Amino acid sequence: MRLFSIFKDILGNLVKGPVTRNYPAVKRAPFPGERGKLVIEEEKCIFCGMCARKCPSNALKVIRQPKEWHFEQFRCILCGSCVEACPKKCLKLLPRLPEE
Numbered sequence: 001m002r003l004f005s006i007f008k009d010i011l012g013n014l015v016k017g018p019v020t021r022n023y024p025a026v027k028r029a030p031f032p033g034e035r036g037k038l039v040i041e042e043e044k045c046i047f048c049g050m051c052a053r054k055c056p057s058n059a060l061k062v063i064r065q066p067k068e069w070h071f072e073q074f075r076c077i078l079c080g081s082c083v084e085a086c087p088k089k090c091l092k093l094l095p096r097l098p099e100e
């Protein structure tokens, strides 16, 4: 019985295509709603610092004078708190593109 099941799997796999992808030649498209990277439209930013205050991992630093907005990507856990907190809606979490 077990042998029959093994042959069934072998024959099935011979007929079906591969379940893996030939990475990096073939890259998958991002899943819908995937959070890959934080981006800012800096021209809309008023440097209020709300995003930095809400960030749980201290990935953001906002300086009012001179106007500077700093982001440490490797501290970011992509939680989206800063995006929700921003009063000017200038932050977005976008999917990372396959070539990035």
Ligand code: SF4
Residues within 6 Å of the ligand: 038, 051, 054, 055, 056, 057, 058, 059, 060, 075, 076, 077, 078, 079, 080, 081, 082, 083
């Ligand atoms: S997504 Fe979360 S962890 Fe990343 S910068 Fe925004 S608040 Fe901080």
Ligand code: SF4
Residues within 6 Å of the ligand: 040, 044, 045, 046, 047, 048, 049, 050, 051, 052, 062, 085, 086, 087, 088, 089, 090, 091
């Ligand atoms: S919350 Fe928005 S407007 Fe305020 S500093 Fe952060 S990015 Fe700029």
